[in-house]
Amino acid sequence: IAGITQAPTSQILAAGRRMTLRCTQDMRHNAMYWYRQDLGLGLRLIHYSNTAGTTGKGEVPDGYSVSRANTDDFPLTLASAVPSQTSVYFCASSEETGSSDTQYFGPGTRLTVL
């Protein structure tokens, strides 16, 4: 069982380009999340999905979009990348969206926008 996988591991992208970060989990978790992590700041929630077919906006959604066509996959798309989107992106999942539901994280994607 792989848990959560993310691709690519790292990417250097020219500003203005479109980019999709992939996230797949095999734990049949209903809830999935996208975070970004920047030096000196806590993880910040970009978008989330409580169950397949639904998505919601987190703290920093601007410039990002997501889809949840099925339980396993939760891709994050940057429509037109900007340098401020340089960050480490983590995908996470939990069984449900509830008070005791632990979030499990993928290995992350390191994205640099030039």
Place this chain on the structure above:
Amino acid sequence: GQNIDQPTEMTATEGAIVQINCTYQTSGFNGLFWYQQHAGEAPTFLSYNVLDGLEEKGRFSSFLSRSKGYSYLLLKELQMKDSASYLCAPMDSNYQLIWGAGTKLIIKP
């Protein structure tokens, strides 16, 4: 607003005990998580507290006081592999985790 406060960095000696404090202000409260994150890796779950008191799990313990908006993580018998960042994350009324910037723990031999 929502705010998490934890020390930026702490140093401790191998074999010793260290306490990492976290104070928080959130809109509602649905428990508090502690995660460990080694450099260049993903966060991994350590503990969850929803009621006041101490939860012990091996060398790690976590304490919560809801009335004070306060939690700490206690690490005993420190090992070099405990060198990592420790992230405090209370859950708000919308069941979203609010993450602190983390405490970088440096273990010296």
